[in-house]
Amino acid sequence: MASFESDPPEFVGRDQTTKADPKGKRATPAPVVVPVPSVAVYNPPLAGEAHPKIARKSVAERLDKAEANLTSANLELTASKAHLRSCELIEADALSAFIKACPAPPSADEIYRAHIKREQDAKLERVAKGLPPVEPKKIAARSPIDLAAAQRPRTSQAMPTGTPLRSPIARRIV
Numbered sequence: 001m002a003s004f005e006s007d008p009p010e011f012v013g014r015d016q017t018t019k020a021d022p023k024g025k026r027a028t029p030a031p032v033v034v035p036v037p038s039v040a041v042y043n044p045p046l047a048g049e050a051h052p053k054i055a056r057k058s059v060a061e062r063l064d065k066a067e068a069n070l071t072s073a074n075l076e077l078t079a080s081k082a083h084l085r086s087c088e089l090i091e092a093d094a095l096s097a098f099i100k101a102c103p104a105p106p107s108a109d110e111i112y113r114a115h116i117k118r119e120q121d122a123k124l125e126r127v128a129k130g131l132p133p134v135e136p137k138k139i140a141a142r143s144p145i146d147l148a149a150a151q152r153p154r155t156s157q158a159m160p161t162g163t164p165l166r167s168p169i170a171r172r173i174v
Contacts, residue, residue, distance in 0.1 A: 137150075
C-alpha cells in the first residue's frame with residue numbers, strides 16, 4: 001500500500017518508537033490547573049452583616065445562654081446521680097434486713113441427717129411390729145428359675161441377688 005502525506009504516521013517521536021494515537025483513544029485529558037492566588041482573598045461581608053473580625057453581641061449572648069443551660073443540666077445530672085446512690089444504699093439496707101428476718105434454709109448436712117432419722121424410725125417401727133428391718137425386694141419375674149436366682153446367696157458385687165442366673169462364660173462373651 002502506498003502511504004500519503006495526509007496519513008498520520010504510525011510511530012511518532014524523535015526516534016519513532018512511540019506508537020501514535022490518531023483517534024485519541026489512549027489519550028487522557030490534561031488536568032485543569034487553577035492558579036492559586038499568591039495573596040489572601042478578601043470577601044467583603046454581605047449587606048447587614050458585621051465584619052468577620054468584629055465580635056457580634058447576639059452570638060456571645062447565645063453562647064452564654066447555652067453555657068448556663070449546660071451548667072444547670074450538669075448540676076441536675078450530678079444531683080440525680082447522688083440521689084440514685086442514696087436510694088441504692090437504702091435498698092441494700094432493706095434487703096439485708098429482709099434476709100435477716102427470713103429463716104435460713106437448712107444445710108445439706110441437716111437434710112441428710114433428717115433423711116437418715118426417718119429411715120431409722122421406719123426400721124424401728126418395722127422391728128416393733130415383728131417384721132425384718134428392711135422390706136424384702138419385690139420379685140418381678142415369676143418363673144421357677146428366676147425365683148431360685150432371687151433366693152440364692154449373693155456371690156459377688158458383679159452379680160447381686162436380684163439378677164437372673166447366667167453362666168460365667170456367657171457373661172465374658174457379652
